[in-house]
Amino acid sequence: MPPICPVCNGLVPLVFDCPRCGRPVGDLGRASDALGPYAPYEPGHEESRTGGSMEDMACVHAVRCESCGTGSEVTVVLHP
Ligand SMILES: [Zn+2]
Ligand SMILES: [Zn+2]
Structure with missing residues (x-):
């Protein structure tokens, strides 16, 4: 059973x-x-998409600030 994202x-x-x-x-x-x-x-996040293996152990969430509209990504590390 693969690890699930708690979020x-x-x-x-x-x-x-x-x-x-x-x-x-x-x-x-x-x-x-x-x-x-x-x-x-944000070009700095592109590496997480090409890695591949990280996606099995992490869940990347897109977030957006309601106040200033800044978009970002948060990586949730999964614990199997
Ligand atoms: Zn998730
Ligand atoms: Zn903000």
Whole structure:
């Protein structure tokens, strides 16, 4: 049985502060599912997509600050 993401399963809330204004950001769900009107604009995160193996042990969530609109990604490490 593969490890499950506790955030996706509602076991724990995703807590992350906006890097710009410090307010808590809203969880948009898994980044792979949330790629809609928002295109990631931080090239530093691209490496996590090409790695492959990390995706089995982590769940990347897309988040967006409701206050200033800053979009980001939060990696939730899974514990098997
Ligand atoms: Zn998740
Ligand atoms: Zn913000």
